[in-house]
Structure formats: structure tokens, C-alpha cells
Amino acid sequence: MRPSFGRERSAVAVAFLIGSTAFLSMPADALTEVEKLRAELAAAKDQLSQTQDELGATRAALDSLTKRVDAMEAAPPPPQAPPAPPPAPVAVAPAPMAETTARILPVNADNPAISFVVDTELSSDTQDSWESIGYANGVNFSLQNAELFISAPIDPFLRGYASINGSSDHGFDVEEAALVTTSLPWNLTVKGGRFFADFGRLPHWHDEALPFVNRPPSIDRIIGGESQAEGAEISWLAPIEHFVQFTYGVYNTVGADNTDDVNSNGFFGRRDWSDLNMLGRVQTYFDLTDTWNLEVGGSWLGVPHSSDRNLWGTDVTFRHQPGTQGFYQGLVWGTEWLWNREKFTERDDTGAVIGETRDHRNGGYTYAEAFFGRRFSAGVRFDYSQSPDDGKDTANTISPFITWQPSEFQRLRFQFDDTWGDEQTNQRFTLQWTAFIGSHSHGFAQR
Amino acid sequence: MASHSARHWIFGCILTLGLAVAGPAAATLRVVASTPDVADITAQIGGDRVSVTTIAEGTQDPHKVPVKPSFVTKLNRADALVVQGLGLEHAFVPALSEAARNANILPGAPGYIDASLYVKPLEVPSSQNRTQGELHPLGNPHFNLDPEQGRLMARAIAEGLERVDPPGAESYRAGLAKFNQKLDQRIPELARIAAPLRGVKAVSYHQDLIYLANRYGIDLVGTIEDKPGIPPTPGHLEDLLATMQREKVQLVIHEISYDPSVGDNLAERTGAHVATISSMAGGLGKPGYLDSIQANLEALVAAVRAASPS
Numbered sequence: 001m002r003p004s005f006g007r008e009r010s011a012v013a014v015a016f017l018i019g020s021t022a023f024l025s026m027p028a029d030a031l032t033e034v035e036k037l038r039a040e041l042a043a044a045k046d047q048l049s050q051t052q053d054e055l056g057a058t059r060a061a062l063d064s065l066t067k068r069v070d071a072m073e074a075a076p077p078p079p080q081a082p083p084a085p086p087p088a089p090v091a092v093a094p095a096p097m098a099e100t101t102a103r104i105l106p107v108n109a110d111n112p113a114i115s116f117v118v119d120t121e122l123s124s125d126t127q128d129s130w131e132s133i134g135y136a137n138g139v140n141f142s143l144q145n146a147e148l149f150i151s152a153p154i155d156p157f158l159r160g161y162a163s164i165n166g167s168s169d170h171g172f173d174v175e176e177a178a179l180v181t182t183s184l185p186w187n188l189t190v191k192g193g194r195f196f197a198d199f200g201r202l203p204h205w206h207d208e209a210l211p212f213v214n215r216p217p218s219i220d221r222i223i224g225g226e227s228q229a230e231g232a233e234i235s236w237l238a239p240i241e242h243f244v245q246f247t248y249g250v251y252n253t254v255g256a257d258n259t260d261d262v263n264s265n266g267f268f269g270r271r272d273w274s275d276l277n278m279l280g281r282v283q284t285y286f287d288l289t290d291t292w293n294l295e296v297g298g299s300w301l302g303v304p305h306s307s308d309r310n311l312w313g314t315d316v317t318f319r320h321q322p323g324t325q326g327f328y329q330g331l332v333w334g335t336e337w338l339w340n341r342e343k344f345t346e347r348d349d350t351g352a353v354i355g356e357t358r359d360h361r362n363g364g365y366t367y368a369e370a371f372f373g374r375r376f377s378a379g380v381r382f383d384y385s386q387s388p389d390d391g392k393d394t395a396n397t398i399s400p401f402i403t404w405q406p407s408e409f410q411r412l413r414f415q416f417d418d419t420w421g422d423e424q425t426n427q428r429f430t431l432q433w434t435a436f437i438g439s440h441s442h443g444f445a446q447r
Numbered sequence: 448m449a450s451h452s453a454r455h456w457i458f459g460c461i462l463t464l465g466l467a468v469a470g471p472a473a474a475t476l477r478v479v480a481s482t483p484d485v486a487d488i489t490a491q492i493g494g495d496r497v498s499v500t501t502i503a504e505g506t507q508d509p510h511k512v513p514v515k516p517s518f519v520t521k522l523n524r525a526d527a528l529v530v531q532g533l534g535l536e537h538a539f540v541p542a543l544s545e546a547a548r549n550a551n552i553l554p555g556a557p558g559y560i561d562a563s564l565y566v567k568p569l570e571v572p573s574s575q576n577r578t579q580g581e582l583h584p585l586g587n588p589h590f591n592l593d594p595e596q597g598r599l600m601a602r603a604i605a606e607g608l609e610r611v612d613p614p615g616a617e618s619y620r621a622g623l624a625k626f627n628q629k630l631d632q633r634i635p636e637l638a639r640i641a642a643p644l645r646g647v648k649a650v651s652y653h654q655d656l657i658y659l660a661n662r663y664g665i666d667l668v669g670t671i672e673d674k675p676g677i678p679p680t681p682g683h684l685e686d687l688l689a690t691m692q693r694e695k696v697q698l699v700i701h702e703i704s705y706d707p708s709v710g711d712n713l714a715e716r717t718g719a720h721v722a723t724i725s726s727m728a729g730g731l732g733k734p735g736y737l738d739s740i741q742a743n744l745e746a747l748v749a750a751v752r753a754a755s756p757s
Contacts, residue, residue, distance in 0.1 A: 239524065240520065241524075242520065323505060323506050326706065407676065435458070444546035
């Protein structure tokens, strides 16, 4: 609103008129007084003039402001600028180059990584007895596996890991405790200690990593459970575009439950260098298409003297990995076949050799597993095996299974095993519940 | 015994043959990139000095990329490994790196280039408690969906390439400047495209959109997953449905690597519209980093316009 100056001007004019009237109405003898008043009037005039000047300056300033306001009101609105982005949720680091090459976890995740697996199950057998591939327990709750897994780099040249297990059947055991080199030249890696020897595919997988509730019976019978061994391995990755890996190993014996091949002089005898088990393996991989791939491996395990044993194995794995969109999310078809050639010696009560047989026993499994909706998978496994020391003891098992993972760290699996053979018959239902505490991974070998 | 000696000789010959077929190193820097986003940025900065191989594909869930042995050999021969970082690649890079026998690309080594180095992470969990789902301890790793973060990613990548290949420093700095210039041109354009997204209420399948939402003003009111990495339970979906109806959610954002059926159902029941985006470059058929972001924004805007036709 524009201010008014009429009131001030009127007041000055009235004052001036009153003063003039008073001066004209004075008698002549009052001249001195008149002069005095005249001086006062002059001072008042000066003051009035000064006030008018100040009022004028103020009016000019106000007029200028008024014009600017009017101009702004009359002007069209400025064009709408695109909405400014909110402050970036980032902080640009100072200019110098980073002193580190990677973010490091704030927790002590790498030194060492610790995890614990609880693998428990409820099973029910229809038969009271079951021959050499297992024992029927009727209805049975069991701790299949409780595994404490620790791994860490030791220095720039070495890493170590250990797997300490407990179970209802085997008690506590150091399943693995091994050292692995990390920076040998020429793509070489050396492993030493107690570990799962690199034979085949599933023989060196930990129980909780298997796609089934149990290890295939053929592996249990011919290798003796997982390929646990004490010894040393050297492996070499061919430095070419195509994946080819070779492994050579020397061990006391191979197979967690294997009591054969201890030495050449009987169970309590002395082990010679020539009694050591030796292993060779080659594996390769092909990307058949963008989504189909094939992995092939061949293994040999030799026990030179005690039983002149040669165990050959081949494993083939097809995978369909179309990505993770949609309900169907992939397929795995895995097959492994073992040929065992072994000398068995018959002795009399005095320990004298009375005869030798050289037996050929075979076994293996094949399975297919399909993955659905990120959390489900279902499959079926068929297994055939001969007992290494009894060719008439054959077993066939067909095992459909279904798995549900409520999260990445928990799994429920149901499996039905129907076993039949010359000396085997059983049906078993198993519900397995597995959970992982901590950062659990056995790495590339058990992918 | 002679037969075993022969076997040893065979092994020795195979080893020698393998060493012999290992060819000389190529002239260009061999870089393996974990995701298409960092691969594209690396290629733009590195130019002719680098050859880039990508592990993950744009349509895949970055948390579940298959561990293929063919990547082991690529990592074995790599001069550098570029990762997006913040644990995004935890499902595949550690396992592949362990098998690759290349100490120069392990975390902390010069050839390990972490593109998240200068990014300020959001949604950093206050505790490493798995009751809150499959959390990333270092914070939400899906910062690549915000193009402003591309500037920071590019800086870390350029510095990493310079570290691995000092003679190429000038080239990498020029590549970085060129990439930043491109960002300067494209980011305002992307902001104009995304203008209709400001204030739009949305739900996504996974908790991976915080950087994108902050940049363009999308109001995220929930996720279809109960918690990160945990599939939705019926109870959670009922709660989410009520929230969507109460908040008048317009947009259901379906990341292409997840099952669309639940999001479709929620959209149908609430009247929201579904937009399919990709959390990695290439998922929508646009392999370039910025092109992929633009494709995401265009998909989101199209769904918003369908939800509220003018």
C-alpha cells in the first residue's frame, strides 16, 4: 500500500497560518518581541524545509520500490524450470586417489570366516534289517551332521580351513583340516593335511552340500563315504581359455569309512611308500550354449601293493541355467560311474595266504534335479552298486526328493529311498532340516 | 612299479604340454567385470587399451549368478577384476576368485577394482542380524541405478585401471573425462524423462531401488519380499495390499530377475500398474549403462502415465 503525506503537509500549513496571524495582531511596542518571533519563524522555516527534503527523499525511495513491485506483479511468470533433483545421496570423496582398492567388511569376516551347520533328520524304515549299505533304525531322530567350518588366509601364500563335525553315528571328528597354497607360480596349488580327496564329483562334497539327504549308496560302498584322506595334492589349472584342471594326490588311504588298503603287511603292519594311495583326476567344462553347459571329469585311484586296487571313475554333469526369471529356473543332470578292480586275499587262521581273487565291481548313480520359483527343487536319483567284496551283493535304490528353502540359510528336504537287490530291501522316508549359521561356503569345488 | 612310473611320466607330459600352449600375454589389458554396468563403464574409460569380459548378464539376479568354470579361466588370465562392490557379487565372485589362482585380482590386490569405493552407501544395516533378512553388511549395493553414482563408479574404475596399467594413465583420465562429459549431457535429460515419477508411490519386489527412488523422487512404500532375500509370506502380502490401498500406490516395480506373478496380482487387486525394470544393464535390451537407466525410467514413466492418464 502506498503511504500518504497529506497529513504532514496540512500540519505544517496550519502552523504557518497560526504564526502569521499572531504576528499581524501584535501592537507596535512589541517590536523586540516581534523580531524575536521572526527569528523563531525563520528557524521554523528552515526546519520545515529540511523536513520537506527528508520527506522527498523518502518518497523517492518508496516510489522506486513501488514501481519495482508493480513491475513484478505485472510481469508474466518465469518459465517452469525442471524440478531440481534432490541433493545427491552421495558424498564425493576428496580428490586424492583412494589408498585402498576395496571396501573391507566392518566385521571380522575374513580372518577367520566361521560358520556352523545343523543338519538333523527324522527317518523311518519299513524293514528291520538292512544289509551292507546301511542299518535300518525304524523311526529315528538323528543329528546327521553338525559342522563347524573355519577358514582364513594365513599369510600371502597360504590359506587354511578346518571342518569339525559331530553326528549321531560318528561322534566328533575333524573331518578336514588342511592348508592350501594361494600364490604358487604356473597355476599350481598344493594342499596338505586331512581333506576330501579330489575324486569324482559328489565324493568330495560335504554332507550338507549334497543335493540329497544322503550320499549315493554306490559312493558309500565303493569309496567308503566321502573321499576323506590324509595326504597331499597338487593341482594345476591349464592357463588357456578352456577350463582344464589336473590333480595328482598321494594319501594314506581314501574314504572316511574305508578300512582297507592300510598297508601291505596287514592291518597293524608298517606302511611303506609303495602302500600309499595315489590319485589322478582331470576335469573340463564346456559352455554348450548360453544356458546349457557340460562338465566332465575322470578320476583314478590306485593302491599299488596291498590289494593292487584300481578305482576308476567318470562324472558327467549337464546344467541348464537359463537365469532366474520365471517359475522354472534350471536343471541339473549328474551321473557318476565307478569301476573297482581289486585283489582280495584269503588267509587261513595262521595268516597264511590260501588264495587270491581279483574282483571287478561297479556302481554309480544318476540324478536329475529341477529348480522352481527360487526356493523349490525336486528330483529323482537312481543308484546301482555292487559290494566291492561280494559281487552278489547288489543294491538298487531309487530316490525321489523335494527341497524347499525358506531362505538362503535354511532348507527342508524330503526323500523317499526304495532299495532292492540280491541282499537288500528297504523303504525309507527321510525328512531333513538343515540350517546355516554364519557365512557358509565350501567354495567352487562344491558349487 | 614300472607302470606307476609311466603314469608319472604321462602326468609330467600333460603338465608340460599345458604350459607350452599358454600363449603370450595380449597387448590389451584383460579385464573381467562382474556386472554389465561396470563392464560398460570400464570399456568406455579404457577404450582400446582394455578388453572386457562380463560375468553376470542383465537379466540375471545379481545375487544368484551361476558359478561357471569358464569364468575361472578368464579370471585366471585377467589383469584386473572390476566389481560393483558392497557385497553385490557375494554369490559368485568369491568362489570364482578362489578357483582362479590369480592373487593379483583378490580383494586388496592392485588388480581388484571396487567401483563402490567412493559411493556413500545407503541402508547400511545397524546390525548384522539375519532376522532382518539377507542383508548386505556394507549397505545397499544397487547404487548403479542412479546415474549420479555412475560418476563415482567411473572415478574408482579409472583410478583402478591407472593403478594396474600406469602407462595408460593419460588415456584413462581422458576416458574418464569423456565419460563424465557424457554424464553431464545425459543426466539432465534423464531428469526430464523422470519428472513424472516425482511423488509417485510405488512398491518393488526387492529392496534395490533406494538410490533410484532418492534421485527421482519416487516414494517407495514397501517391498513384495518380506525382508531382503526372504520370499513373501501370505501375511506380509495382506499387509502390503492394505498399505498399497491406503497409500493409493500407483506403481508396482518388477525387477526383471524376479518372478512377476505376485506383483501382477497385487497390481490387479489395487489398480496399480506394473513397470518392469532391470537392476543391471542389458536386462531390457539396452546394454549400455546410461541407456539401461533411460530404459528403466521410460518403463516407469509409461506405467505411471497408464496409471493416471491425463
